[in-house]
Amino acid sequence: MLPMRPELLKGHLDALLLAVLAAGPQHGYAVIEALRTGSDGALDLPTGTVYPALHRLERAGLITSDWETVGGRRRRAYRLTPAGLAALGEQRAVWEQFSTAVTTILGGRAWPATA
Amino acid sequence: MAGNRVTRAAASSPAASSPAALSPLDAYLGELASLLQGPRRRRTRILAELGDGLHQAIGDRVAAGVPRAAAETEAIADFGTPQAVADAFTGELATAYARRTIALYIATGPLVGIWWLLLLQPHPWRAGLVALLVAIPVLPLVAIAILAAATTLATTGRLIRWLPEAGPRRVVAAVLAVAGLVLAADITVIAIYTGSGIPWRPLAMIAVAASLVRIVGSLITVRHAASFVRFRRRRARSGRRTDIG
Numbered sequence: 001m002l003p004m005r006p007e008l009l010k011g012h013l014d015a016l017l018l019a020v021l022a023a024g025p026q027h028g029y030a031v032i033e034a035l036r037t038g039s040d041g042a043l044d045l046p047t048g049t050v051y052p053a054l055h056r057l058e059r060a061g062l063i064t065s066d067w068e069t070v071g072g073r074r075r076r077a078y079r080l081t082p083a084g085l086a087a088l089g090e091q092r093a094v095w096e097q098f099s100t101a102v103t104t105i106l107g108g109r110a111w112p113a114t115a
Numbered sequence: 116m117a118g119n120r121v122t123r124a125a126a127s128s129p130a131a132s133s134p135a136a137l138s139p140l141d142a143y144l145g146e147l148a149s150l151l152q153g154p155r156r157r158r159t160r161i162l163a164e165l166g167d168g169l170h171q172a173i174g175d176r177v178a179a180g181v182p183r184a185a186a187e188t189e190a191i192a193d194f195g196t197p198q199a200v201a202d203a204f205t206g207e208l209a210t211a212y213a214r215r216t217i218a219l220y221i222a223t224g225p226l227v228g229i230w231w232l233l234l235l236q237p238h239p240w241r242a243g244l245v246a247l248l249v250a251i252p253v254l255p256l257v258a259i260a261i262l263a264a265a266t267t268l269a270t271t272g273r274l275i276r277w278l279p280e281a282g283p284r285r286v287v288a289a290v291l292a293v294a295g296l297v298l299a300a301d302i303t304v305i306a307i308y309t310g311s312g313i314p315w316r317p318l319a320m321i322a323v324a325a326s327l328v329r330i331v332g333s334l335i336t337v338r339h340a341a342s343f344v345r346f347r348r349r350r351a352r353s354g355r356r357t358d359i360g
Contacts, residue, residue, distance in 0.1 A: 029168035033175075046195025047172070048165055049203035056207060061273035076164045087276065 013053050014062075015091035016043070018084055021063060025079035028054055054078060062087050139187050140169055143197060150201035152346055153208030154215055161204060169194060209283040209343050210271050213290045216336055217264045220293055227329050228257070230322035231304055252307070253300040260296040263289050287343045294336040301326040301333070 020026070020034045032050045035043050057063045062084035065076050080088070137145070144166055151158045169190055176186035194200065237246040248254055267289040270281035281289070305326055308319060 027167070027171075028164055029171045032168075033172075046193065046199055047168065048194035048200035051161070051164060051168075051200075052203045052207045055204075059207075059210070059272065060275050062276075073167055073170065074163060075167050076160070083273075083276065 012091075012095070013043075013050070014057060015088065015095065017050075017053060017057060018062060018080065018088040018091065021078055021080045022085065022088055025077050027075045027077045031078060057084070139191060140166075140173070143169070143191050143194075147197040147200055150197055151204060151208065152343065153204075153212050157208060157211045161208075165194070165200070205346070206283040210286050212339070212343065213283075213286040214268060214271055216290050216340075217267055217293060219332075220260070220297065221264055221268075223329065223332075224257075224261070224297075227301075227322075227325040230318060230325055234308070234316075234318050234322050235304075251304070253303050256296045256300040256303075260293050260300070263296070264293050267293075283343075287340050290340045291337060291344075294333045294340065298330060298333040298337070301330050 016035055016039075017031060020031050020038070026034070028051055029047070031054065032047050035050070036047075054063065054065075058065055058078070061081060063078050064081050065078045067074050068077050069075070144162055147165065148158070148162055151161060172190035172193060173183075173186045176189055177183055181189065195203075231251065235251045237250040267281060267286055270278050271286055305323055308323070313319075
């Protein structure tokens with residue numbers, strides 16, 4: 001795999017976190033691990049530095065969190081809000097458009113007729 | 116302070132020579148706790164959340180067959196240095212502090228303002244904005260403070276989906292501005308009343324007492340907010356070495 005600059009993925013961290021939570025409620029560590037394994041190591045941020053992004057999304061009302069007790073340990077579980085689901089839809093559409101444009105130019109393919 | 120130094124030393128060499136009572140995980144969380152600045156409840160939540168995440172990370176590795184000590188060292192390395200984690204949280208903590216402080220000003224503002232309004236309101240037959248401003252000349256200061264407070268809450272909360280988000284630097288500056296304006300308004304209004312020579316009434320006592328309490332609150336706020344500014348400057352001076360990414 002070619003080396004990927006971390007800022008490439010970092011710019012899309014919000015959307016990626018929302019996408020992971022679209023599958024269902026999860027606690028912070030599981031969300032970040034899903035990102036790391038899902039991106040095949042391309043998102044190489046220290047785990048602890050991704051938590052603030054979750055807190056910011058919560059402040060924006062895109063996700064919400066609650067303490068729950070699992071096996072005697074208190075654990076903060078995050079879930080997507082309806083606003084978060086809508087934001088994820090928007091981000092997906094933006095990404096779709098952006099990636100089509102970049103693929104077309106970098107790949108030297110013909111522009112899609114609908115774009 | 117001495118305690119911080121001990122945990123810091125232990126965290127920098129997790130596997131070696133750490134005191135028997137302090138596991139690398141505890142040392143890590145201890146150092147992180149000493150580096151976080153912001154509302155206590157928020158810091159407690161961060162430490163609990165990261166502590167749980169680290170336990171999970173260690174548990175996953177142990178389940179995969181990694182020896183416990185190595186699992187701890189690996190998991191801690193994956194989480195990033197306490198400095199990097201604390202730096203990553205600086206913005207969120209500053210914003211949380213600012214939102215809480217501004218909400219407190221908005222909630223308690225009417226409890227102070229009402230007494231001054233009752234005390235200084237112009238005679239009923241002298242109505243109008245000019246008469247009100249002459250009677251209570253600090254009203255423009257209060258209006259600017261309310262505007263700054265409302266703007267800050269709006270640009271750091273749920274509305275950031277539609278409004279441009281205010282960064283931590285601007286948010287802390289807004290807290291300093293609100294505290295400064297309210298401080299100036301409280302001092303001015305007390306000075307006006309005591310200088311007017313009007314005999315003291317119980318209502319005046321309540322108004323002055325309410326303002327004095329808020330003056331103390333504002334001075335504490337200025338101190339806290341200024342410490343955020345200093346904290347950020349110190350970070351900037353210590354270089355980008357600790358930045359994430």
